[in-house]
Amino acid sequence: MPIEPDTKDWTWVLRERCPECGFDPAAVDVAEVGARSRAAAAAIHRRLHGEGATTRPDDATWSPLEYGAHVRDVCRVMLVRLQQMLEHDDPEFADWDQDRAAIDDDYAGQQPERVAVELDLAAAAFAEAADAVSADALQRPGRRSNGSVFTVETLLVYALHDLEHHVHDVA
Numbered sequence: 001m002p003i004e005p006d007t008k009d010w011t012w013v014l015r016e017r018c019p020e021c022g023f024d025p026a027a028v029d030v031a032e033v034g035a036r037s038r039a040a041a042a043a044i045h046r047r048l049h050g051e052g053a054t055t056r057p058d059d060a061t062w063s064p065l066e067y068g069a070h071v072r073d074v075c076r077v078m079l080v081r082l083q084q085m086l087e088h089d090d091p092e093f094a095d096w097d098q099d100r101a102a103i104d105d106d107y108a109g110q111q112p113e114r115v116a117v118e119l120d121l122a123a124a125a126f127a128e129a130a131d132a133v134s135a136d137a138l139q140r141p142g143r144r145s146n147g148s149v150f151t152v153e154t155l156l157v158y159a160l161h162d163l164e165h166h167v168h169d170v171a
């Protein structure tokens with residue numbers, strides 16, 4: 001399931017190695033975010049084809065299809081937030097309740113082949129935008145409505161962790 005609990009201190013993902021997937025934010029070269037995002041999306045894309053794409057391993061764990069839909073939406077949301085940060089001074093991001101999105105958009109009922117294509121497009125757009133970020137833009141700020149502040153750099157690292165974490169989830 002999603003890894004962004006707004007009710008807890010989420011900033012650990014920017015400071016510490018993830019105990020579940022092993023992601024190490026200190027080892028991320030922001031210039032690699034685009035390539036690594038494409039690789040993560042491709043790994044999830046592969047799980048959307050064939051047997052088991054719609055099967056939950058247990059009641060508390062999403063199917064590869066649900067993770068694929070979520071990662072597609074993460075790419076879309078992060079692209080919008082990145083664009084806002086690059087185009088506006090200290091923008092406030094629209095709220096996104098990823099758990100609500102999974103229910104409202106019926107992630108489990110979507111077609112795996114369609115999600116795979118949409119994931120490819122969303123990840124490519126996010127990765128392309130990440131690749132285009134200049135070094136002098138990395139410290140531009142943006143924030144959630146709850147006051148949590150990101151820079152372009154921390155947003156890119158945060159997004160990459162989300163994508164790579166979900167590769168671990170569907171493996």
